Amino acid sequence: MEPQHPTRPPRTRELSAADKTRAKDVSLARIGRLFTAHRGPLAAVVAIIVVSSALGGASPFLLREVIDKALPERDTTLLFWLVGGMVAVAAVTSALGVVQTWMSTKVGQQVMHRLRTDVFTHLQRQSVGFFTRTRTGEVQSRITNDIGGMQSVVTSTATSVASNLTTTITTAVAMAALSWRLSLVSLVVLPPAIYLTRKVAGMRREITAARQRELADLNVTIEEGLSVSGVRLSKTMGAGAALVERFTASSNRLIDLELRSELAGRWRMASMSIIFAAIPAVIYLSAGLPPTAGSLSIGTLVAFTALQSALFRPLMGLLGVGVSLTSSLALFARIFEYLDLPVEVDDPAHPVPLPRATTRGHLRFEDVTFSYPGSDAAAVAGVSLDVPAGTSLALVGETGSGKSTIASLVARLHDPTGGRITIDGIDLRDVRLTDLAAVVGVVSQETYLLHTTIRENLRYAKPGATDDELVEAAKAAQIHDLISRLPDGYDTMVGSRGYRFSGGEQQRIAIARTLLRDPRILVLDEATSALDTETERAVQRAFDTLAEGRTTITIAHRLSTVRDADQILVIDQGRVIERGTHATLLEAAGPYAALAA
Template sequence: MKKGFPPPFPPERENKNKLPPWVIRALEEKGLSAEGLVFACFCDMDNVALYKDSWLFFDNKGLYIASGTQETVKPKRGHVPPEPKVTIEKIQSIPVGDIDSLTAERYTSTGRLVMSENGEDVPLTYFSLGKIGDLDEFARAFNSYKETGETGITPRMDDGPGKCKKCGAPCPPDKDFCREHDKNKGTAVRLLKFFGTHSIQIAIILALMVMNAAAQVFVPQLSTRSLYDNVLSGGSPLEQSIKALGVLVLSVVGLRVLKTVITIIQDYMSASIMPRIMYDIKVRIFEAMQRLSVGFYSSKQTGSLMDRVTRDANNIYWFFTDGVPRLIIDGAMIIGILIVMFTMSWKLSLIALITTPILFLTLVLGDRLFRRMHHRVWVMRSRARSLVSDNINGQRVIKAFAKENDEYGHFEKESDAVRDAEVRLGVAEATLFPILDIFVLLLTTVVLAFGGVMVAKSEGNMTTGTLLSFIVYVNMLKEPFGFLSWISNWWSRCSDSAQRVFEIADAMPDITEKEDAVGLENIRGEVEINELEFEYEPARPVINKLSLHAPAGTMLGIVGKTGAGKTTIANLIARLYDAKEGSVKIDGIDVRDLKLADLRRNIGLVSQDIYLFIGSIADNIRYAKPDATMDEVIAAAKAACAHDFIMKLPDGYETRVGAGGQSLSGGEKQRVSIARTIIQNPKILILDEATAAMDTETERNIQASLGLLTQGRTTIAIAHRLSTLRDSDYLAVIDEGKIVEYGTYQELIKLKGEFYRLYKIQAEALKTIGIGDTEGVFAPDETEEEKHDD
């Protein structure tokens, strides 16, 4: 565990609903027994919003807030973390009878636990926003316990799983080892595993790289040392010198040819392996992404996920294609050059090496400086790019508001910032690189001076050829050292990308199928929702203890304001999300116990967010049933009132839609999506604002088709427009995640409650625009009395 990182023993590692044993002991020392404890949670602030460790818990007598300090001790590497030291400073106790209810209130950056006492709100403690889920759960557990004697909360994070098999330290529940003992912890190790299937070819490539480096190291021996000492020294007869020159030239050419051949073989082998490895990585990401639940996609931006499949995989590709070969060749070259240099003259080598660290250090410092400047340029360019993209996407709006000049002004401002950052970087590079070259020159000069003296003194067999080749070697060191000084950044970028890739590969889907999941071949289609609770964010409930029942073959209409939770109900029935508490049952079986494929096959969802894939209209209609015949496709399109508009398109059913294809209107897309669901022939049909984007006439036609479609199946229709729900057997009015009214159309009209209010508003709106009640919003068999009341 690194210094400055979160302590190893966050209380949430243990059972969240119990107190850790060291806290219980500290409480006992203060004379408070936690024997009858029902529910507990950790809180990180006190009642004046200062950071303070505190534990909230209750038993059947009272609610307690114990505050103090918890000191965690950094564990030795690979050891079980020692127990934290807890000191309780203050215990506040409130009799259960004094508390009507608890609420966890959400503020901007904090939250506050508030109790209600005889209708008065009394603040108890603050907490940081990250804890709101726990505190909200605590409040609900308390309220439920006070009312029913049960907390109604399923316990989480038991002590059993989530312990390292080697040292017993806490670890994620799905892992057997803690980070210290997890053999797969290193990104590099995990990346290298992708190369495992090509180990022989990799070994050959590595050998070739070393040979390549050796060939490069050997060149100065021939082209410089032998040339000076054996040919140009002038001691030998001309004929012998020419012969030696011939041998030398042939050797150099031979060596170059050999190096080229090695490079060709090495590149050929790399070119055939690397795309395969990249294919494995991309397939792995894509496969993992398909496995993940809708919640994962909602929490990540599409752009960032696209980046992982494309840019991150490419970052890894280029590091292993360009970076690793250079690293091996340059590493081998440095070793080879040093060996050769020491063989030639150990004294001169030591002199050269003393000055080398200065060069290396300068390169590292220079790189660090440039990194910051490059980062700034990168951020500025990204901002300018975003502005351009925003501008292109918003062209219609810009033109409509005549804001071209303002937009130009914005772009000019961003471009100025990019230009300034680029100029600053350019100037710095232009200044620093020549200074670096001076360092290399100084190094060469020092070697030349000492070497020259050695040649003059004929010390240690030092010849002119040896000295000149030595200088060549010193210069040859510059490039590999330069590369080594920034390869670590390249690796950071690659491992950064790899980490993001592994984050997806390791992500656990929220929605998983049980091992003993039940199959459903022929379902009746009865949908039962019991005491359902759901929230996308802690303490912001979207569905609140909602119960509904749709007998098989009936139509249930759900009405409510925007944000009332209607679509969430549809998502929970289709198990795109799992309920927090309560259940959704199909034919009496909890959807969490059903096989996912069976569940989804039997549920047809026509959503308000329509998505058509790239391909023809026929392909899109066939999506759920790829083997559907053209007759079936046309029948489905006719049922969805899509056939007529499709036939008017030049390419008919072969019109390409989706990104880059023919643009269809919202209503047209909706009709294609209805046809797609019709062909699926599901037993339970969920129509989530399925006709919202259509004109009245088309909606009427589709209503008629849907009337046929809904026969013999359970339909859950969600709509704003009440006319859509005329044929519902039952209607539920939802508000803030709760059912406020439930009954038949006539019953709800007679009730004169929320449904009646909505119905009147819509009727008035239609009258205002001159349609009157031709929509059929008013019930056809409305009684005289009701008409009079209106």
């Protein structure tokens, strides 16, 4: 039978988080596409902003009428109308501001939610190889610190641009309507403002990238130093002081980066404040010079200076958005880098059904080869095997010979670089991952229990399982009696990574969790390695019962657990060097006999 997948494209190596992120150019159009699903609410927000800005622009004209007409002419009726209009404008713009803030914040939070879930979902699709190459703290930092750092930009950028731009334009038009000559004087602020803004934006972007990398390192230190395994290691190795020193140094570097980030904007703000403070003085001077003296009323002058002062906030806000957006590009680069990671082990475009109810469990390896990324040596080299449905296969060999890698290929934690693996004649790469997970169950030597109750740990494998099914699986794994003696029974918290229980107890809970799914193919990768001899025998008897009608692959160092297997393969450096039954291999007096000696 010809393989359905004779060749595979080369793997794409994970991008460097330190070097390539800095150089990565993030398209503003891509950032804008994050908001395309919210065009309606954003259009409503922009409309509210325009109306609010237009209403706000009326206040200076009302003020001019108060000073030039109502007060000098002692027109009380006009004064009441003008003052009432000013109060009404303030009330309406404030109410519109509340509505605008609610709508824009809701849109921003929805975008943040989508971004978080997209990153988490995409990382869930990554192969085990990605997580073995990537520090756990780095992944957590991208989802929490990086996306959290983007929150202010995502939630307020679009509305801030619209609000400040509309306000700036409205104010500029009102200023020009009052006096175009004085408006020209006010424009002298723009060149230095734009220059300083661009300079600060570049500085902020570099500092932000460095800060996020430092936060990732800090997360790694926390993950390594404060997890149960990390604390046990540091205490037994006497490394606590070194970990504290490492954490302190990283935290100190963060202080410096945060100070640099803040001060990069403060001196710009200070410079602009001085420039804007000088503008009214220049306006008063211009109004008093002979060419313009007497051409402006006091009301016009007061209204114009009020507008000019009001222009400072939206103009600086608009320029500030540019700084924030530019500096946040480093955060977007880190997030988009993860979103752009290729999925090495993915669902096929046209999946072939593999229903658990009708799957027999006939497993075949056809000249399978596999190499880990970055390694020239093959972890599995030209392995061919045939495990008929309902039979048992045992893999034995020295540590590092490739046994566990073969087991991981059966569960499709990796894809072979050559050859193919089939179940009932169907290539695993043509099957949905969820369908395969329902057919293949794995119990490995590394037990991982969630920090929740025993009941929920078991239901992680089968969320809809009944209590009777939980008990049945626990009995089969020889752990029910122990659980029933606990004060809280199946509602007992297992603790972080299950450290409340012994290694053997953790292993039996993990076995029960896998058995609950009733897989057609059962892979036992050193599944009884943490059990004492008596418990191992009891669990092995349970396995013998459960293996009836089920294809079983067992990896073990203790040959006593595999002697009854239908076929035994001896693995060395990823190759099958001997195969047969326990009796025939002993009779051959080869590598297997040497292991049994």
